[in-house]
Amino acid sequence: MESVKRGVVAFHSTSHAIQAEKVCRAIGVEVKLIPTPRHISSDCGVALRFDYCERDRIVAALAEKNVEISLVAALD
Amino acid sequence: MKAGFFATRWGIVAVGLFIGVAAALLQYLGNPPNMGVCVACMERDIAGALGLHRAAVVQYLRPEIMGFVIGSLIAALLFKEYRARSGSAPIVRFCLGMFAMIGALVFLGCPWRALLRLAGGDWNALVGIAGLTVGIGVGVLFLKGGYNLGRTYKAKPFAGLIMPLIMVALFAMLMAKPLFGRAKQVVDGVETIIITGPVFFSAEGPGSMAAPVAVSLLVAIAIGFLAQRSRFCTMGAVRDVILTRDFHLVSGIVALVVAALAANLVLKQFHPGWEGQPIAHANHLWNFMGMALSGLAFSLAGGCPGRQLILSGEGDGDAAVFVLGMIVGAGFAHNFTIASSPAGPALFGPAAVVIGIVFCLIVGFAMREKFA
16 A cells, blocks of 8 residues: 655644634535644644645645644654 | 654653653752652742742752753754744734743642653642643644634744744843842941842742752753654644644653653652642642643643743744743743742632633634635
């Protein structure tokens, strides 16, 4: 089985991450809140992990709902 | 050691083990009991040394605080993570810092000391940790409700160096021990000027107990360095478990307690019990409530006191404002008969905790963001 590449969205605040999770669930994209990976940012925050193929959908949905993103990166 | 080691489970465990052993050793070398490191107590001592409060037994320019900030700065510079930034609700963070300190001084310790008290056999710490957890849990509810202090913005690099420079200035004062106070004294109708502190240094009590300066400073620089690399945070640990079921940071905390416990057993510093614990009281209600206030304030501000110091070392001006709020809060706590003593809560401690909780709840509700 081909391994699924995953990505992570980081935010400026924890509440943005939580809102983003709601937004993604609402459009049917499977995501998971995780502690922000150490190499992505040193902020004491949480980030959102997702299947990288959903990247564009997630970014568009978050932009539409005005949830500000800090950065999007590939995880694996 | 490979670059990503501190991002791993073993990395955070190693940092916890190091802090635990280091704290027990600092106590063995002279720091107050179960206070090898305590961000709240040590910032309180600094506030006293500067004359922001006049509780004569808790005045000392603790080099550990300076070391945490400098160690973090060194790590951030070495690994290109130094990033001057600020601009996220400074006055709110200042007040959160003040009340976080007030809560911590009603309990008598920050989360790090709560863990160290536990590792020293002070079971009252369990009550405090329970309160801390509840406070953080309430904070997480606010986060879920859209609570947000707003984002930070990039600042000029110098802005992030101000906190480290303040630490250097404090260290200079620790070395030189200057006396800045001038007071008039009239003896037999003759007016004289006497030279006095600040800087104050306790002659007795916890403030007089200290490991050698060089040891404290070097150990704290190492802790600051490691904490910056690993983003060790007690508040974050509890929050991550509640919010994401992730136990990464918690494993660091468990490691800290285990290491400090083992070191305390070896150094004969383990004295189990509820009553008569050093620099602690056994009033369960206010141990719980004090730490609940602190936990709520930490989660609303995004980090425990240790983490805020580390962030201020890597250029976070908002964390620096929180730290200053804590130091000023320590001044109020002792000047206003709020800080507890081994005899129990002080006269106005409970009222101050209630006011703090009300303040934090208002912040939690008022600083919500509406999403479309």
